[in-house]
Amino acid sequence: SQELEQSPQSLIVQEGKNLTINCTSSKTLYGLYWYKQKYGEGLIFLMMLQKGGEEKSHEKITAKLDEKKQQSSLHITASQPSHAGIYLCGADPPQGAQKLVFGQGTRLTINP
């Protein structure tokens, strides 16, 4: 079965600093999703990547999928308190019904 590993598990950064969260898959990724979660709330969809080398941006968040389609990174530029939360990567398994499997999440704290 496909497994996703996120690093780091937690991250504390000063407001205004840049940061990167990584997601590594044990198998080739056919659809990689990034979500943000505030504690005790549902997931907010950020971006989806499918093609090797693909890169997408939304406001100050950029996500990339490597050429081999086994690793993705999420980069936040000039972090703000509103970026705080749990970031989760999810992936569709390569065969069978669509069902997202998730990494364990990265808890991001932004210090003012």
Next chain:
Amino acid sequence: SQTIHQWPATLVQPVGSPLSLECTVEGTSNPNLYWYRQAAGRGLQLLFYSVGIGQISSEVPQNLSASRPQDRQFILSSKKLLLSDSGFYLCATNALYGYTFGSGTRLTVV
């Protein structure tokens, strides 16, 4: 666009009591539906998914069951709750550009 309604938002139940969490979807027909659980400090674990009425696939053996009595209704149940059933439960459906999640139910078994 798709909307998921999930209730209740929080629930405190004694050990051994039954459970019923409901999820309904608007804005789509014949959706795939999912139940996930998030234990404290951990990622999301897929519990059940359904591709149609009465069709349920279980991902992990557990004390819970799921049912889909109507096209846009998904129910998570238990006959007797265990302490280990505590967690944050999320209902989800998939759309053209990603998966949409409900706001979740925080279940505490005491």
